[in-house]
Amino acid sequence: MAQLNTFDADAGADPLVAAIERDGYAIVREILDPETRARLTGELAPHLEATALGDPDAFFGQKTKRFGALLSRCPTSRDMVVHPLVLEIADRVLGPYCARYQIHYTGVMHIEPGESAQSMHRDTGLYPIQNPAPPLTLATMWAVSDFSEENGATRFVPGSHRWPDARVPTPEEIAVAEMPAGSLLIYVGSLIHGGGANRSNAARCGVALHYCLGWLRQEENQYLAVPMEEARTFPHRLQCLMGYDLGTVNLGFVDHKHPNDVLNGTAGEQAGVLGPQELMDADNAIQRFRIDGTEAIGRARMKV
Ligand SMILES: O=C(O)CCC(=O)C(=O)O
Numbered sequence: 439m440a441q442l443n444t445f446d447a448d449a450g451a452d453p454l455v456a457a458i459e460r461d462g463y464a465i466v467r468e469i470l471d472p473e474t475r476a477r478l479t480g481e482l483a484p485h486l487e488a489t490a491l492g493d494p495d496a497f498f499g500q501k502t503k504r505f506g507a508l509l510s511r512c513p514t515s516r517d518m519v520v521h522p523l524v525l526e527i528a529d530r531v532l533g534p535y536c537a538r539y540q541i542h543y544t545g546v547m548h549i550e551p552g553e554s555a556q557s558m559h560r561d562t563g564l565y566p567i568q569n570p571a572p573p574l575t576l577a578t579m580w581a582v583s584d585f586s587e588e589n590g591a592t593r594f595v596p597g598s599h600r601w602p603d604a605r606v607p608t609p610e611e612i613a614v615a616e617m618p619a620g621s622l623l624i625y626v627g628s629l630i631h632g633g634g635a636n637r638s639n640a641a642r643c644g645v646a647l648h649y650c651l652g653w654l655r656q657e658e659n660q661y662l663a664v665p666m667e668e669a670r671t672f673p674h675r676l677q678c679l680m681g682y683d684l685g686t687v688n689l690g691f692v693d694h695k696h697p698n699d700v701l702n703g704t705a706g707e708q709a710g711v712l713g714p715q716e717l718m719d720a721d722n723a724i725q726r727f728r729i730d731g732t733e734a735i736g737r738a739r740m741k742v
């Protein structure tokens with residue numbers, strides 16, 4: 439396997455965006471400082487303790503602990519999700535296809551010893567859009583523990599974001615996102631990937647924060663995952679990323695009012711401005727999709 443696209447935390451967005459466009463992914467080494475990672479680990483601990491193993495859905499794993507609603511449960515994730523480097527990458531990867539992007543999913547993927555490899559999949563399989571397709575979602579996987587081949591580091595197929603749906607990877611085409619704790623794997627949601635098998639004697643812990651185009655339904659419902667009174671205390675940018683914003687002109691209003699005004703109790707009696715010039719301009723700049731047919735190909739979960 440060729441050298442992975444691995445960058446230092448001060449590399450800047452340009453080489454990362456180029457790698458993500460070309461190969462579908464990039465790894466940023468040790469972007470979280472040890473204090474932040476320790477705080478994050480502490481915030482996750484009681485929730486991991488309270489989470490049972492053995493998800494009824496085989497896809498999620500029998501020895502993997504998962505929980506979501508991180509913005510409520512884990513205050514450090516509020517800073518991670520607005521990390522300037524990640525948002526610059528999201529601006530450039532998702533930005534051409536939407537007036538606004540938004541938070542799609544927040545969660546922990548904690549793979550315990552003995553877990554087998556997850557099926558390889560595309561996260562964008564949620565949406566019935568044929569591949570290859572422009573980026574619909576962008577995923578970040580933050581290594582809370584070290585990620586190694588032995589302990590279940592994410593497996594992925596470089597370049598598979600450009601493949602048609604029918605192509606299944608060979609074992610030789612699979613790369614492993616080995617990275618020290620505090621590092622970050624960023625990939626487009628159409629990249630074929632999956633959690634690895636954990637053959638070590640300690641858990642592999644990752645925090646996944648995903649983004650999607652603002653005109654798609656979010657995988658995790660942010661409006662119900664975080665109580666409204668709590669969301670009201672969040673910074674404006676974070677509220678908007680959760681979806682308390684218009685997805686584009688007129689998209690996502692509440693009773694003809696702006697959702698951010700409704701959240702914060704500033705909406706007033708009259709209809710809100712649902713198509714401000716800046717949003718009109720952003721909407722006009724979107725690269726529009728051509729939908730030229732449908733095909734019954736099903737959603738792929740590949741055992742490789
Ligand atoms: O745990 C991992 O490394 C990846 C998990 C994953 O891709 C998923 O659950 O969608």
Ligand SMILES: [Fe+2]
Binds near residue numbers: 559631632
């Ligand atoms: Fe996934």
